[in-house]
Amino acid sequence: MTDTAPRPTLEAVAARAGVSRATVSRVVNGGDGVRDVLVERVRKAVEELGYVPNQAARSLVTRRHDAVAVVVAEPESRVFADPFFALQLRGISKELTAHDNQLVLLLTEGRDDHARVGRYLAGGHVDGALVFSLHLDDPLPELIQRAGVPTVFGGRPGWSGGRSDVVYVDSDNRGGARDAVRHLAGLGRTRIAHITGALDQTSAVDRLDGYRDVMADADPRLIAEADFTPAGGERAMRELLDRCPDLDAVFAANDLTASGALRVLRESGRRVPDDVAVIGFDDLQPVAEQTDPPLTTVRQDIEEMGRIMARLLLHGLDRAHRHEAAATPPSSVVLPTTLVRRRSA
Amino acid sequence: MTDTAPRPTLEAVAARAGVSRATVSRVVNGGDGVRDVLVERVRKAVEELGYVPNQAARSLVTRRHDAVAVVVAEPESRVFADPFFALQLRGISKELTAHDNQLVLLLTEGRDDHARVGRYLAGGHVDGALVFSLHLDDPLPELIQRAGVPTVFGGRPGWSGGRSDVVYVDSDNRGGARDAVRHLAGLGRTRIAHITGALDQTSAVDRLDGYRDVMADADPRLIAEADFTPAGGERAMRELLDRCPDLDAVFAANDLTASGALRVLRESGRRVPDDVAVIGFDDLQPVAEQTDPPLTTVRQDIEEMGRIMARLLLHGLDRAHRHEAAATPPSSVVLPTTLVRRRSA
DNA sequence: GTGAAAGCGCTAACAA
DNA sequence: TTGTTAGCGCTTTCAC
Numbered sequence: 094m095t096d097t098a099p100r101p102t103l104e105a106v107a108a109r110a111g112v113s114r115a116t117v118s119r120v121v122n123g124g125d126g127v128r129d130v131l132v133e134r135v136r137k138a139v140e141e142l143g144y145v146p147n148q149a150a151r152s153l154v155t156r157r158h159d160a161v162a163v164v165v166a167e168p169e170s171r172v173f174a175d176p177f178f179a180l181q182l183r184g185i186s187k188e189l190t191a192h193d194n195q196l197v198l199l200l201t202e203g204r205d206d207h208a209r210v211g212r213y214l215a216g217g218h219v220d221g222a223l224v225f226s227l228h229l230d231d232p233l234p235e236l237i238q239r240a241g242v243p244t245v246f247g248g249r250p251g252w253s254g255g256r257s258d259v260v261y262v263d264s265d266n267r268g269g270a271r272d273a274v275r276h277l278a279g280l281g282r283t284r285i286a287h288i289t290g291a292l293d294q295t296s297a298v299d300r301l302d303g304y305r306d307v308m309a310d311a312d313p314r315l316i317a318e319a320d321f322t323p324a325g326g327e328r329a330m331r332e333l334l335d336r337c338p339d340l341d342a343v344f345a346a347n348d349l350t351a352s353g354a355l356r357v358l359r360e361s362g363r364r365v366p367d368d369v370a371v372i373g374f375d376d377l378q379p380v381a382e383q384t385d386p387p388l389t390t391v392r393q394d395i396e397e398m399g400r401i402m403a404r405l406l407l408h409g410l411d412r413a414h415r416h417e418a419a420a421t422p423p424s425s426v427v428l429p430t431t432l433v434r435r436r437s438a
Numbered sequence: 439m440t441d442t443a444p445r446p447t448l449e450a451v452a453a454r455a456g457v458s459r460a461t462v463s464r465v466v467n468g469g470d471g472v473r474d475v476l477v478e479r480v481r482k483a484v485e486e487l488g489y490v491p492n493q494a495a496r497s498l499v500t501r502r503h504d505a506v507a508v509v510v511a512e513p514e515s516r517v518f519a520d521p522f523f524a525l526q527l528r529g530i531s532k533e534l535t536a537h538d539n540q541l542v543l544l545l546t547e548g549r550d551d552h553a554r555v556g557r558y559l560a561g562g563h564v565d566g567a568l569v570f571s572l573h574l575d576d577p578l579p580e581l582i583q584r585a586g587v588p589t590v591f592g593g594r595p596g597w598s599g600g601r602s603d604v605v606y607v608d609s610d611n612r613g614g615a616r617d618a619v620r621h622l623a624g625l626g627r628t629r630i631a632h633i634t635g636a637l638d639q640t641s642a643v644d645r646l647d648g649y650r651d652v653m654a655d656a657d658p659r660l661i662a663e664a665d666f667t668p669a670g671g672e673r674a675m676r677e678l679l680d681r682c683p684d685l686d687a688v689f690a691a692n693d694l695t696a697s698g699a700l701r702v703l704r705e706s707g708r709r710v711p712d713d714v715a716v717i718g719f720d721d722l723q724p725v726a727e728q729t730d731p732p733l734t735t736v737r738q739d740i741e742e743m744g745r746i747m748a749r750l751l752l753h754g755l756d757r758a759h760r761h762e763a764a765a766t767p768p769s770s771v772v773l774p775t776t777l778v779r780r781r782s783a
Numbered sequence: 784g785t786g787a788a789a790g791c792g793c794t795a796a797c798a799a
Numbered sequence: 800t801t802g803t804t805a806g807c808g809c810t811t812t813c814a815c
Contacts (some may be wrong), residue, residue, distance in 0.1 A: 104808080116784090118809070147809070152811040199540075202535075364440070383701075494793090498809085
């Protein structure tokens, strides 16, 4: 725990290079319109003094922070059992880093934290926000919009109702689900069950809708509700087996859920895929490849989703900064999914 | 992507409340030594105007940021397959939030990023850093110390060599390992194998040392090297089975490794714990409880470790700020572990 | 192309 | 107890 030494200022660099502060500032910020000789001299002085600009001073005048908040509603703690979030975070981090932006992580533990997050965002500490709007009834998005911070959402917010000023990045959950169920049907399965995700999240609803698109007249008892967790998958699978012992396929809302379902199927003496074919969603490497048998699943490029979220936000900020504001509002992005065949279906 | 409106300043609040800026500042920062009437008037003005202090301006003069960097070396991407990191992050976040500090997340993707992180920390954007020093030869810690930023490490840094100014928070890895192996021995097992973690991390080395403490004269072929991943656990388990088909217990360096080992044991037709007893390390709920059979393991309170890291740093910063610097340097913390018995041993 | 000067919004002496 | 004043370190007109 060393102590911080006083850092050299622009002033010091200017003195050493024998130029004005303004010139040093120009050089530090790109050096356009400064004679090469001076650029060189300033660079040298910066080097020798180990000068690093004081971000606070800079922000004070530019009103830019080169920092973006990532807001994660985490009361459900699923966030942390599920590599999904981590992967997205990684994509975000990469993109932000590439554009010299910092990532300020805001984890909310429950409703009490919402005010804090709202205050922080309204406080103008960051240029924008990336928000994972996990739940349909989450008040956070409203709060954020009110704070007036440019925001991109991860996953379609349930309340957006087609508002075009709400920007989000999502996977084609419904299409992916359709692909999965069609694949099962193509395998000749007729009693295809679905284990849903947490239905207060749009991704779960969309996947259920996709299932229904294909299985319009399915036995409703073939649908069991779960919550994206392995434990939920187990519970739901037991329920299904109980209700419909004759089912011959399961489409689970995600890989974690599928892994739970697989365990129960094995316990019950069913062979996968011979007796029951199983498909997941996500294609989380560590999960899908480790299950027994390896999981056929709907792949979404999670890291890429994070990267795109950041890119969208940064572009928007850039435009706003250059006052091209209303001209071209960035629009949401929905990424395609692909079916990855392994052994379970 | 709404646009930011111009925020009211201290000046505006002062005008509205009919007091000086200094008074408003006092009220905003606690309100000591200001008459109640004025406090009330200022509060009202703040409320009406929706005033939020400009953090940049404040930092410029206080030289405080109320922000802490969390640096994670993540080239190994294990970080994201392993809930370990996420849990620690949660603990950190809780503690920082409780003290009104922000969490700036710095993910490094490889050596190239080190310079960037060094620059950022040296830039004085944050008051301190929490660093996960994953590898023995990592240059990052040196860089950080050089940047002069108060730092607390997660896990004992390999190069610290007893330097008392290096503050870290760690589990009693060696002691926990001893407990695990003793437990196996107590079960009457005699051919106890160990699957190590990545040996360029102190936690792995310490657990191996703990194993050796108890199994001083063990057959060296009973030790197989892995890397804290399920896949590594599988590989190592196969190796061990190959070399020592008569082994009757395995202590794995963590739960993920143990889960891989369990899979291989099952494949090989061994029953757990009847033929081979297995113990892991960490007690990651989603892993240890989901394995078949549920895993006996050495529990460490991961979230608490994160919380303590943050607390240690914040305390240090507080003291430094009050110039009690050298008096009481904070010292490292090593947390005890406990053995959690489930069915695998 | 370069420098001088005027703040950005806030806190912290110091006076009153 | 309150107000006045002087910066914190930087960017950015505006002259030169």
